Amino acid sequence: MDLDGGNRRVFNRLGGPSAAPPPDSSKNQKVCYHWRAGKCSRYPCPFLHRELPHPSGPTSAAANGPGAPKRFADDSGFSGPAPRRGPNFNNNHNNTWGRMGANKVVRKTEKVCNYWVQGNCNYGDRCKFLHSWSLGEGFTLLNHLDGHQKVVTGIALPAGMDKLYTGSKDETVRAWDTNTGQCMGVLNLGGEVGCMISEGPWLFVGIPNVVKAWNTQTNQELSLSGPVGQVYTMVVGNDLLFAGTQDGTILVWKFNAGTNSFEPAASLKGHTLAVVSLVVGANRLYSGSMDHSIKAWSLETLQCLQTLTEHTNVVMSLLCWEQFLLSCSLDQTVKVWVATENGNLEVTYTHNEEHGLLSLQGMHDSESKPVLLCACNDNSVRLYDLPSFSEKGKIFGKQEIRAIEVGPGGLFFTGDGTGFRVWKWGEAVPKP
Missing domain, CATH: 2.130.10.10 (YVTN repeat-like/Quinoprotein amine dehydrogenase)
Known part of the structure; x- marks a missing residue:
């Protein structure tokens, strides 16, 4: 965790649950696509190891009111604050890394799947455990x-x-x-x-x-x-x-x-x-x-x-x-x-x-x-x-x-x- 301009940024390399960020703390943030794929090895990682909250209800309406930051939507329906373009910014709206239909993201745990070891895991890429020895x-x-x-x-x-x-x-x-x-x-x-x-x-x-x-x-x-x-x-x-x-x-x-x-x-x-x-x-x-x-x-x-x-x-x-x-x-x-x-x-x-x-x-x-x-x-x-x-x-x-x-x-x-x-x-x- 570090403090930057009063905004609290939590880097969770395992993708575990974390507290909801303040309303403006998601500015200039980007979700790590390596984490989405279940194989980020950087610690600390400069990108988020969690999904940005999906706007809905009154909170979303307020966020889209006068003075709210401009938003963008990609082809998968994700909507969130427009991130600042950095050296690693990728404006490819067709990017579907780690997404399993309906925006469902499987968060991998650092444990090898026992069923995969035995050769009979039926979940495939949707399994929350690793299908790899590394x-x-x-x-x-x-x-x-x-x-x-x-x-x-x-x-x-x-x-x-x-x-x-x-x-x-x-x-x-x-x-x-x-x-x-x-x-x-x-x-x-x-x-x-x-x-x-x-x-x-x-x-x-x-x-x-x-x-x-x-x-x-x-x-x-x-x-x-x-x-x-x-x-x-x-x-x-x-x-x-x-x-x-x-x-x-x-x-x-x-x-x-x-x-x-x-x-x-x-x-x-x-x-x-x-x-x-x-x-x-x-x-x-x-x-x-x-x-x-x-x-x-x-x-x-x-x-x-x-x-x-x-x-x-x-x-x-x-x-x-x-x-x-x-x-x-x-x-x-x-x-x-x-x-x-x-x-x-x-x-x-x-x-x-x-x-x-x-x-x-x-x-x-x-x-x-x-x-x-x-x-x-x-x-x-x-x-x-x-x-x-x-x-x-x-x-x-x-x-x-x-x-x-x-x-x-x-x-x-x-x-x-x-x-x-x-x-x-x-x-x-x-x-x-």
Whole structure:
């Protein structure tokens, strides 16, 4: 809401009910045609997300009396105050966006239609629920690959491979052909997959009490022992493999080229509860924990340099982007950190969400603009332009989306409780 010349203007991006405006507040207003079509992703939107009141009875007569503003009528019978012509003004009276006969406008809710998912919704365009897995423009759903029985917790694309790997709490890893989308094989691990990453030809999978390592080029398989409980997160930095575990320890291995194996290098202690997020940037390792804290470690000395305690719940994901560290938490915030002159990190901006946050990922859209992908625990992913944090779009899942991965050529992947979806930046190519 903002105040402009005493007139109260309410921007309601969801199209919900709003109080009737003052008599002259509809001057210079225009109803957003993207909202009428149920797919406006701008917030705040400069146009109205509600229909202008239809004049009738004494009020209408008074409005059309002496001194009343001039009115216009389009072919659909709509009558209202003549809007000021702006740069986006369209004087096409035959425009019927979002109108279903008799001026009935269906206001879409941000929820996917269950009947549409099952393939038997009879309402079509008149359905008030979404018949799409996303809102917003600029990205397209390419494929949806099912197979896992529980939530997908890791997605990895080893270098030089034409395969994509997914790990799940259903205790399996699946290999997918990136050209055909077909599942090429299923590996049963006997334990829930807590995380999965790839580095060069190596694929690392974290399960309870062990890290499994596969060389996808030679098929060599290794088991890295040492973890106590579930392995929730892994990252590679400075030729070291780091794994965050359930007991709050960060285990470190170094690859020995002579023996072609990974040897224990260190054990970092300091967190009092499980370590669930790790990221490397600016010659530092950052760890997020269920104890609500973030710790910064030197990659050279492996000593803790700073402990950050601004979050009030589990720090679920960390992301290094340029000179910033971004963190998200179940406390419903994304925090942006920047280094001060003495090298310590301080919060420079806090973005508030309506739901707890599970995962962060960053990439550039088809116009090379930075976009932040935030998975929330309401089964959705929010897409934000950076640095403004203006909402660019939204992706929906059948269940919580716990894994987001970025691929080459504008591709990105989201995994929920049934499988994963493949998305691509760029408009959809119309079918001939």
